[in-house]
Amino acid sequence: MEKFIMICGYGGVAFELCKILLDNKNYITEKYNLDLKLKSIVGRHGQLYEEKGIDLEALLKFGKGSSAIEEYAKQKKLTLNTNIVFEGDVLVESTPTDLESGEPGLTYALKALDSGMNVVFASKGALVTNYKLISTKAANLGLKINYSGATAAALPTLDIGENSLSGARIKSIRGILNGTTNFILTEMFTNDINFEEALKNAQERGIAEKNPKLDISGFDSACKLLLIANKIFNKQYDISKVHIKGIDRLSDEDIHLVKANGQTIKLIATAEFDGKEVSMEVAPIPVSKTDMFSSVNGTNKCIAYNTFEMGQIFCAGGASDPMGAGAAVLKDIINLYK
Known part of the structure; x- marks a missing residue:
């Protein structure tokens, strides 16, 4: 053909x-x-x-x-x-x-x-x-x-929801959708450095742009979340529907408190479906060391679907390059x- x-x-x-x-x-x-x-x-x-x-x-x-x-x-x-x-x-x-x-x-x-x-x-x-x-x-x-x-x-963000979960009712979608911010957060928590140093490391390695605003503000993750939610839940929302908070608004106090509790922080995009409407949010969230998301480090990304019939499906990795x-x-x- x-x-x-x-x-x-x-x-x-x-x-x-x-x-x-x-x-x-x-x-x-x-x-x-x-x-x-x-x-x-x-x-x-x-x-x-x-x-x-x-x-x-x-x-x-x-x-x-x-x-x-x-x-x-x-x-x-x-x-x-x-x-x-x-x-x-x-x-x-x-x-x-x-x-x-x-x-x-x-x-x-x-x-x-x-x-x-x-x-x-x-x-x-x-x-x-x-x-x-x-x-x-x-x-x-x-x-x-x-x-x-x-x-x-x-990363097969859409394939899982569209094909692998056919017939299952999806309750929510959570994901780490931006490799740049995940690298920065990993550097901060692994090497005990501040945001500015971690961002500089990312830029020097070609991971972050000279102007990293779209990534660190959470906007890139929000755009991806919007497109995933629209396709999976058959909606036609625009970006104003997504509540966005980036990692650029994290304070040193936020970091110290999370570390003291034995946790780490991930920029997580979340879409929750109540049967009619979808609520969407991107925000830096503390996660425990037992949470699957805590193991997704560096430039890696992940997606997790939560369903009524099939439980939770988690997928991580996938090349982020051209x-x-x-x-x-x-x-x-x-x-x-x-």
């Missing part, structure tokens, strides 16, 4: 997706009866388009980013389209996340849906800002949106056609 992919945004995740598509081509065809071909990529200066499919081996030699698209086009004597053509079976939306407007991913996603394409999101900006618009349009058109790669990379996210995007594409 031949399926054509269009990618918007050619950063690290899209590059790794292309690499996996090339390396695992035969495996994907044999196991899933899918012949996945990349038809076009939209970069900063236009769209690379090839009707029969882009030569991934040649493309990957140029690295990632818009410059790679331009170098490939030059080698193949192709002209980049300035008027973007939405053709193919699935759009992979992986442009940089804008959590205010959702652009340019929002426009790309809506145009893809209008063109009869399913959409897989690696970037969460468009969904966080306009989930109701996107999900409603997809449903009305009989199309699908998948986005597990945008909700904690390789390859892990790229693999999650591929999983979402494959799941469209199972």
